[in-house]
Amino acid sequence: MNMDNSPAIAIENLSKTYKGKKRAQVEALKGMSLTVDQGEIFGFLGPNGAGKSTTIKCLVGLIQPTSGSARIKGIPVTQVESRRSMGYLPENPAFYDYLSAEEYLTFVGRTYRMSADQLTTRCREVLRQLELWDARKRPMRGYSKGMVQRVGLAQTLIHDPDVYILDEPMSGLDPIGRALVKEIIIDLKRRGKSVFFSTHITDDVEKVCDQVGVIVQGTLVAVDRVETILRSGVEGYQVHLRTPAGEPAAVIAGITPDRSNGPLAEYAVPCARFNAFMEAVNAAGADVALVETKRRDLEDFFLSLVHDHSPHR
Amino acid sequence: MLNIVRVTLKGIFRDRVFHGILAVAVVFLAIPSVSTLSMRQVTELSITLALSLESFILLLLAVFLGGTSLWKDIERRYTFSVLSLPITRSRYLFGRFLGIALFLILTAAVLGAGALVAVKVVSSGYPPDRPVAWGAIMAAVGFDALKYVFLVAFAVLFSSLSTSFFLPVFGTIAIFLVGGATQQVYDYVHSAAARTMAPLVRQVATLLYYLLPNFSSFDLKVNAIYAVPLDYHGLALTVGYCVIYTSLLLVAAAAIFGRREMK
Ligand SMILES: Nc1ncnc2c1ncn2[C@@H]1O[C@H](COP(=O)(O)OP(=O)(O)O)[C@@H](O)[C@H]1O
Ligand SMILES: [Mg+2]
Numbered sequence: 101m102n103m104d105n106s107p108a109i110a111i112e113n114l115s116k117t118y119k120g121k122k123r124a125q126v127e128a129l130k131g132m133s134l135t136v137d138q139g140e141i142f143g144f145l146g147p148n149g150a151g152k153s154t155t156i157k158c159l160v161g162l163i164q165p166t167s168g169s170a171r172i173k174g175i176p177v178t179q180v181e182s183r184r185s186m187g188y189l190p191e192n193p194a195f196y197d198y199l200s201a202e203e204y205l206t207f208v209g210r211t212y213r214m215s216a217d218q219l220t221t222r223c224r225e226v227l228r229q230l231e232l233w234d235a236r237k238r239p240m241r242g243y244s245k246g247m248v249q250r251v252g253l254a255q256t257l258i259h260d261p262d263v264y265i266l267d268e269p270m271s272g273l274d275p276i277g278r279a280l281v282k283e284i285i286i287d288l289k290r291r292g293k294s295v296f297f298s299t300h301i302t303d304d305v306e307k308v309c310d311q312v313g314v315i316v317q318g319t320l321v322a323v324d325r326v327e328t329i330l331r332s333g334v335e336g337y338q339v340h341l342r343t344p345a346g347e348p349a350a351v352i353a354g355i356t357p358d359r360s361n362g363p364l365a366e367y368a369v370p371c372a373r374f375n376a377f378m379e380a381v382n383a384a385g386a387d388v389a390l391v392e393t394k395r396r397d398l399e400d401f402f403l404s405l406v407h408d409h410s411p412h413r
Numbered sequence: 414m415l416n417i418v419r420v421t422l423k424g425i426f427r428d429r430v431f432h433g434i435l436a437v438a439v440v441f442l443a444i445p446s447v448s449t450l451s452m453r454q455v456t457e458l459s460i461t462l463a464l465s466l467e468s469f470i471l472l473l474l475a476v477f478l479g480g481t482s483l484w485k486d487i488e489r490r491y492t493f494s495v496l497s498l499p500i501t502r503s504r505y506l507f508g509r510f511l512g513i514a515l516f517l518i519l520t521a522a523v524l525g526a527g528a529l530v531a532v533k534v535v536s537s538g539y540p541p542d543r544p545v546a547w548g549a550i551m552a553a554v555g556f557d558a559l560k561y562v563f564l565v566a567f568a569v570l571f572s573s574l575s576t577s578f579f580l581p582v583f584g585t586i587a588i589f590l591v592g593g594a595t596q597q598v599y600d601y602v603h604s605a606a607a608r609t610m611a612p613l614v615r616q617v618a619t620l621l622y623y624l625l626p627n628f629s630s631f632d633l634k635v636n637a638i639y640a641v642p643l644d645y646h647g648l649a650l651t652v653g654y655c656v657i658y659t660s661l662l663l664v665a666a667a668a669i670f671g672r673r674e675m676k
Contacts, residue, residue: 118676160497162675183499190493196420197489198427210416211498239427255494 106174108294114168143305146315152298187256417508456541463528479568480581503667521558546640596629
C-alpha cells in the first residue's frame, strides 16, 4: 500500500456496543464511515453522548470496535505502528502528576524514539509555544486544569506528527487559551498537517475547519465543507435604505420595513424576492445604505440536524 | 520499555506511601538494643529480627506497589494518555513489573546492608558461639527479595483482571499466605497422620500443591540464623522455578491486559 496517498484517517463501518452489567447495552456507534484527507482540518461535531469519544478511542486503540475497521495513514489501528505518526489529546486529559511538564514531554518523546538532541530542542519550542516554560520544572500535580490541557497539546506536538486527533481540545480553557488552540490548529493546517478534532461548539468549527461531520446518536448524519454549509445557509438579505428626512418609511414591493432607525429603514427580503425588491428600489430612486446577507449559521444547521435525528423530540 | 521502568521508579520514589513504608526501616536502629534483652543467643536473635523486619517491609512494598500501580493508572485516567502512545500493552505491563521488581531488589539491598550492620554491631558486643554466616544472611535477603518479586507478578496478574484495587491487594496477600503454607499442607497430606483421608482429597491437595506457588524453598532464615550450609543445587532449582512461574504469570497478565478495554 502506498502510504503517502492514503488518507490521514479512514474509518469504515465502525460500530461499538458497550456491554454493561446485567446485559445492559449501549450502542454508541452504528456503522460509521468517514475519511479525513491529508492536510485537512476536520471538525467532528456532535452533542454530548453522541459517540465522539468512542470513535476517537477506537482510532487510538484504547477500545476495540465491535465491528468495522479504521486506518491511520493506511495502517490499521490494531497495529501499534499506526500511532507513530499521530498525536492524541484525550478528553479531560490526565498525566503522571508526579512528573513535571518537561519530564513528561521527555517521556513521550522517547516513546516516539526521538533522539536526545531533538528532544531538547522540541521540548523548548513546544513549552514556549504553549506558555508552559516557566512552569516546566514543577510537578504537574500543582497545575491548573488549563495548564494540564496545554501539556496535553504539547505532548501531541512534541514529535511533530502528521495526524492530530484531539478530543475536545478547547474544553477547560479560558478565551485566551481557546484562541491559542485555534492558532495552533491553523498553523498545523498551514504546514500541511491533518487534524481531526471533536467538539460540541459550532463556533470552534466555523473558525478553523475545512470539513465538518455531524454525529448524532452514533450515526454520522452529515459531512460537508464548512464553506458549502455557510453558503447554502443564505436565507435572505437585510436591506437598509436611507429615507428622506421627515418622511415615513415606505412599503416597497409589498415589503414593510421591520424597523425604522432615524434616517434608515430596514427591510427583511427573502432570497426569492430580492431581485423584484431591488428593481422597485431603483424605480423609486431610493438610496441604499447597506445590504447584509442573512444566513443560517453553522449553529442553526447543527441544531436542526440534531433535532431531526433525535427520535424523542 | 526502559522508559516505562524509569517512569515507574520515579513514581515510586516520589510517592508518599513509599516514604511512609521506608520510615518503618528506622526500626532497624532498635535491633541491637532489643536483642540484648535476650539473655542467650543475642546474635541469633538479632539476625532473626533483622531478616523478619526486612521481609515485612518488602511484603508491604510488594503488595502495595504491585497491587495499586496499574489500578492507580486506570483510576487516575493515566492509561488514556500512556496506552495511546506507540507502546504495546505488554511492554507497558512488563515495564511496570520490572520497575517495581528493580525497586524491591534495590530496597532489599539497602535493607540487607542495614541488617548486616545491625548484626555486626550486636555480634561484636556479644560474640556468638559459632561464627556468623554472613554469606547465608546475604543469600537469605536475596531469596527473600526474589520471593517478593515473584509475588509482584501475581499482583500484576490480578491488576490486569480487575478494575479495583480490591482483588490485586487482597489477592496478593492471599497468595502470600497460601504460598507460605503449601509445603506444610503437602507434607501433612502425605504423612502418616493423614492416612485416613479420602484419596480424592489427597489428590486435589497434591494438584493444588503443584499449581499454587510454593514459597518455602525461598526461606533461608534457618541457614542464616544457625549457619546451616546452603544447598546450592536446591537454590538453583528455586531460581529456575521462580523464573518460569513468573514468566508464565506475566504472559497471562499481558494476554489479558492486551484485550482489556480502556473505557
Ligand atoms: N464505558 C462505557 N460504558 C457504557 N456506555 C458508555 C461508555 N462510554 C460511553 N458510553 C455511552 O456511549 C455513548 C457515547 O459516548 P461518548 O462517545 O463518550 O460521547 P461523546 O464523546 O460524543 O460525548 C453515550 O451514550 C455514553 O453514555
Ligand atoms: Mg466525549
